[in-house]
Amino acid sequence: MIKSIEHMATSLVKWLMPLCLLTVVPLVSCEEDDDDDDESADEFENWQQRNDEMLELWAADPDLQKYKNYALNEKATAGNSDYIYVKVLESATSESITPFLTDTVRIAYRGRLIPSITYPEGYVFDQSYLNDFNWRTAYATSGCGWIEGLQTALLKMHVGDRWLIHIPYQLGYGSSTTSSTIPAYSNLIFDVALYDVWHPGETRPPFK
Numbered sequence: 001m002i003k004s005i006e007h008m009a010t011s012l013v014k015w016l017m018p019l020c021l022l023t024v025v026p027l028v029s030c031e032e033d034d035d036d037d038d039e040s041a042d043e044f045e046n047w048q049q050r051n052d053e054m055l056e057l058w059a060a061d062p063d064l065q066k067y068k069n070y071a072l073n074e075k076a077t078a079g080n081s082d083y084i085y086v087k088v089l090e091s092a093t094s095e096s097i098t099p100f101l102t103d104t105v106r107i108a109y110r111g112r113l114i115p116s117i118t119y120p121e122g123y124v125f126d127q128s129y130l131n132d133f134n135w136r137t138a139y140a141t142s143g144c145g146w147i148e149g150l151q152t153a154l155l156k157m158h159v160g161d162r163w164l165i166h167i168p169y170q171l172g173y174g175s176s177t178t179s180s181t182i183p184a185y186s187n188l189i190f191d192v193a194l195y196d197v198w199h200p201g202e203t204r205p206p207f208k
Contacts, residue, residue, distance in 0.1 A: 043116050048185035051169055054114045055187060058085040058166050069171055070101070070152045084149050085166040089191070092160025099154050099197045106196040106207060107154075108138040112189045113182070122189055125181040133162070133191065140195045140207050147172050150190060162193040 058064055064085040068078050076082075099105050108129055112122030129138035146154065149167030157163060167188040169175075177184045198204055 043118060044183050047183055051114060051185050051187045055080055055168050058168075059083070061085065063087065064166065067152055067156055069148060070155050071148060081168040081170040084152050084168075084171060086153065086156075087164040087166075088161070089164055090160070090162040090193075092158040092194075094158065096158035096160050097197050098156070098158050099194075100199070101151070101155065103197050103199055104142055104144050105154055105194060106140045106142040106204070108133065108140040108193045108195065110191045112191075114187050114189065123181070125179075133193065135193065138193065140193070142196075142204065142207065147188075149188065150192070153190075153192065154194065157192075157194045159194050159197055162191070165190045165192055 059066070059080040064087055066083040066085050068074070068076075069082045069084075072078060072082060110124060110127040110129070110133070112124050113119070115122050128141045147167070149165065149171035152171065153163060153165045153167075167190065169185050169187050172186065172188045173182060173184075175184045182188075195207075196204060
């Protein structure tokens with residue numbers, strides 16, 4: 001099995017979070033504070049139901065490819081939450097290498113929640129680069145031990161692929177609240193570019 005790794009791009013997230021918070025602080029008078037509290041409380045109202053409904057939309061979307069959780073037997077009966085749903089943004093050649101479960105990969109990524117009141121494109125809870133993605137300028141982090149949904153995707157990707165990966169909360173962090181940025185029952189949407197793969201015993205120089 002892939003081993004656990006340290007939290008991805010921790011220092012970047014700590015630096016970024018204050019900026020995210022600043023963008024949503026409303027310029028209102030003191031009399032409007034109560035209304036703001038009400039709106040904040042609604043941000044994740046009925047969150048599990050909303051994520052379950054979003055999963056149904058993903059499963060019914062003909063433009064999304066689906067891949068069964070790698071941990072399930074190929075013949076096992078699977079429900080919607082046993083799949084990830086993928087939009088291919090960029091494709092490598094079929095001759096490019098694909099990771100094995102024991103490999104280490106180097107990826108650039110941006111992770112979002114599903115759309116909510118304040119974040120119509122989904123709250124960005126973690127990322128390895130700022131601004132728009134660019135293969136030459138995006139920072140790529142290396143590691144292994146990703147959540148099941150990401151492992152499932154990476155085992156299907158080739159070096160040079162960039163996918164938009166839709167992960168049910170059952171293949172993410174489930175009913176656990178992992179931090180103040182990822183509530184329980186959160187589906188996850190990852191924009192992932194696969195830069196490199198190496199096998200146990202192999203090494204790579206630091207990414208620049």
